[in-house]
Amino acid sequence: MVTSEYQITGMSCGHCEASVRTEIGRIAGVQNVDISAKTGKLSVSAQDPIDDAEILAAVDEAGYSAVRVP
Amino acid sequence: MVTSEYQITGMSCGHCEASVRTEIGRIAGVQNVDISAKTGKLSVSAQDPIDDAEILAAVDEAGYSAVRVP
Numbered sequence: 001m002v003t004s005e006y007q008i009t010g011m012s013c014g015h016c017e018a019s020v021r022t023e024i025g026r027i028a029g030v031q032n033v034d035i036s037a038k039t040g041k042l043s044v045s046a047q048d049p050i051d052d053a054e055i056l057a058a059v060d061e062a063g064y065s066a067v068r069v070p
Numbered sequence: 071m072v073t074s075e076y077q078i079t080g081m082s083c084g085h086c087e088a089s090v091r092t093e094i095g096r097i098a099g100v101q102n103v104d105i106s107a108k109t110g111k112l113s114v115s116a117q118d119p120i121d122d123a124e125i126l127a128a129v130d131e132a133g134y135s136a137v138r139v140p
Contacts, residue, residue, distance in 0.1 A: 015085030 001031065003045040004052070005069040008059055011037035016064070023058040042066060071101065073115040074122070075139040078129055081107035086134070093128040112136060 011017060017037045024033050024044055032045040044055055052068050059066040081087060087107045094103050094114060102115040114125055122138050129136040 012082040013086060015089065016083060019085065 001045055001047060002049045003032075003043055004050065004055065006042040006044070006055060006059070006066040007069050008035075008040045008042050008064050008066040010064045011040060013037055016062075019062040020059055020064060023062040024055065027054055027058055041069075071115055071117060072119045073102075073113055074120065074125065076112040076114070076125060076129070076136040077139050078105075078110045078112050078134050078136040080134045081110060083107055086132075089132040090129055090134060093132040094125065097124055097128055111139075 008020065011020065014037065017035045020042065021033050021035055024030055024042070027050060029046045029048060029050060030044060031047060034043040035041070042059070044050065056066055078090065081090065084107065087105045090112065091103050091105055094100055094112070097120060099116045099118060099120055100114060101117060104113040105111070112129070114120065126136055
């Protein structure tokens with residue numbers, strides 16, 4: 001299992017979390033998503049590594065922007 | 071046309087507005103809904119008066135609380 005972390009800006013509530021969670025959940029191979037509107041932290045776990053660009057595009061699709069946290 | 075105004079607390083973003091708008095829209099007779107997460111103002115227009123309790127219950131269903139503004 002590989003876990004990657006991202007910092008999202010602009011979320012304000014549980015609806016925002018849910019919209020990002022839905023978009024990330026559409027990505028093939030995603031097994032777990034932890035997300036907090038309060039901290040902006042997003043953690044995505046998958047069996048095999050997922051391309052950051054795919055994660056960032058999903059966040060963008062939900063209406064927010066994110067950066068990969070090393 | 072009758073328009074009634076309410077003050078909602080707790081909305082933070084467009085998703086919140088949309089969830090209240092959806093619930094208010096389910097009420098028979100509602101013709102127009104103006105809502106702002108920023109100000110918390112909700113304005114509901116209908117051909118015939120709608121019972122405040124019905125509006126307040128819809129807001130509650132969306133997860134917020136409101137009071138009628140005289």
